[in-house]
Amino acid sequence: MANFFAMGGYAVFVWPAYAVTFLVLITAVVLSLQSYAQARKSVRQLEEEGSGTEDTR
Amino acid sequence: MITALANPKRFLDLSRIVSPWTCAFAVILLCAGFYWSLFATPPDYQQGQSVKIMFVHVPAAWMGIFVYSVMAGASLVGLVFRHPLADVAAKSAAPLGAAFTALALLTGSLWGRPMWGTYWQWGDARLVSELILLFIYLGYIGLWNAIDDPVRAAKAAAVLALVGAADVPVIHFSVDWWNTLHQPASILRPGGPTIDKSFLVPLLIMILGYTFLFLWLLLLRMQTEILERRARSLMMARGA
Numbered sequence: 001m002a003n004f005f006a007m008g009g010y011a012v013f014v015w016p017a018y019a020v021t022f023l024v025l026i027t028a029v030v031l032s033l034q035s036y037a038q039a040r041k042s043v044r045q046l047e048e049e050g051s052g053t054e055d056t057r
Numbered sequence: 058m059i060t061a062l063a064n065p066k067r068f069l070d071l072s073r074i075v076s077p078w079t080c081a082f083a084v085i086l087l088c089a090g091f092y093w094s095l096f097a098t099p100p101d102y103q104q105g106q107s108v109k110i111m112f113v114h115v116p117a118a119w120m121g122i123f124v125y126s127v128m129a130g131a132s133l134v135g136l137v138f139r140h141p142l143a144d145v146a147a148k149s150a151a152p153l154g155a156a157f158t159a160l161a162l163l164t165g166s167l168w169g170r171p172m173w174g175t176y177w178q179w180g181d182a183r184l185v186s187e188l189i190l191l192f193i194y195l196g197y198i199g200l201w202n203a204i205d206d207p208v209r210a211a212k213a214a215a216v217l218a219l220v221g222a223a224d225v226p227v228i229h230f231s232v233d234w235w236n237t238l239h240q241p242a243s244i245l246r247p248g249g250p251t252i253d254k255s256f257l258v259p260l261l262i263m264i265l266g267y268t269f270l271f272l273w274l275l276l277l278r279m280q281t282e283i284l285e286r287r288a289r290s291l292m293m294a295r296g297a
Contacts, residue, residue, distance in 0.1 A: 004096075008106035013171050017164040018095070021113040024160050025270065028153060032277050039284035046291040 065283050068142055072276045079273035086266030093259035101256075110168040112260055115244075116267040118161035121190055122225055124154030124271060128197075129222040132215035142279070144211035145286075147218060148201055149278035153271055155194035162187060173238045182235035186228045193221035207286070 007014040094112030101108035128150045135143035165184070166176040178184055197217050204210035232241045243252045250257055 007109065008100055010105060010107040010109075010171055013107060013167045014109045017110045017113055017167040020163050020167075021117070021160055024156050028156050028274060029270075032274050032281070036277050036281040036284075039281045039288060042288045043284050043291070046288055046295070050291060050295065 065142065069280060069283060072280055076273060076276045076280075079269050079276065083266055083269035083273050086262055086269060090259060090263035090266045094263060098259055099255055104172060107168060107171050108256070110164055111256070112263050114161060114164040114168055115260060116263045117157045117164060118187070119264055120267050120271060121154060121158035121161050121187070122228060123268065124150050124157060125190065125194070125218075125222070125225055127275075128154060129218045129225075132218040135211060136215045136219075144207075144215070145279050145282045146275065147215065148211070149282055150271075150275055151194055151198050151201075153274055153278070155191060155198065157267070157271075158187065158191045158194060162191065169238065175238075178238055181237045181239070182231035183228065183237045183239035186224055186231050190221075190224050190228060193217070193224060197221070 005011060005015075090112070094109060098109070098112070100106045128147045131143045131147035131150065134140045135147060162184075165187075169178075170176045197214055200214045200217055201210050204213060229242075229245075231237060232239050244250045244257070244260075252260070
């Protein structure tokens with residue numbers, strides 16, 4: 001196991017490369033999901049408000 | 058097919074069906090790919106275990122170019138046919154392409170230090186043309202943000218994307234045209250791949266996984282963009 005983590009002496013290059021990959025890919029997923037949820041929420045709110053004001057008129 | 062997809066409503070309906078599949082494929086392929094490349098590949102006879110970086114570097118570099126081709130293609134369709142979804146696709150792809158390109162540069166630099174003795178080399182054609190690709194992506198995103206009118210922004214950004222497309226063949230052939238530290242192509246070359254199967258198969262799985270991840274995120278971001286435009290027009294209708 002320690003052998004695996006040592007990566008034949010290249011641990012300081014291999015693990016940062018995988019770490020930055022995970023970080024960037026996960027960030028891309030999280031940001032995309034967040035902005036989707038946000039956009040969906042604001043459209044829903046606007047549509048509800050829109051129909052609400054029409055009802056009261 | 059393309060004209061049918063031009064309708065945002067139909068696009069939203071279709072992408073709601075396709076999205077979960079692209080997401081599932083991405084998760085399965087990436088799990089298999091990461092496991093395979095980390096635990097089930099042998100060390101290279103010259104590079105030792107540093108070759109593990111290849112499995113995250115090559116797919117990122119491939120995606121940087123693939124996403125740019127999608128973006129430039131969509132920009133062309135947007136300019137020529139005024140396809141309403143083409144601009145949305147190009148705009149949604151750009152940040153993903155920039156992320157992949159940044160990853161290619163970072164992982165490449167971490168691979169270059171042990172193999173070439175340097176993290177970075179100014180004047181190296183492959184390295185610099187890849188950095189230029191990142192700057193083109195950032196310029197493209199900046200242009201969208203700088204122009205308020207979406208129609209004008211789409212036009213200006215599309216022109217930039219098409220001009221910048223000249224960098225794509227330069228990146229691909231830089232290893233043949235100039236003396237560079239970077240090795241020549243070992244997969245997309247006349248005569249077939251020169252890379253051993255024990256590396257090629259997990260590498261291709263990773264490339265497919267990255268591609269499906271991109272497709273999923275592209276659909277998600279396009280849906281987001283359409284919703285944001287809808288929100289904006291609802292706001293304007295309310296203000297009027």
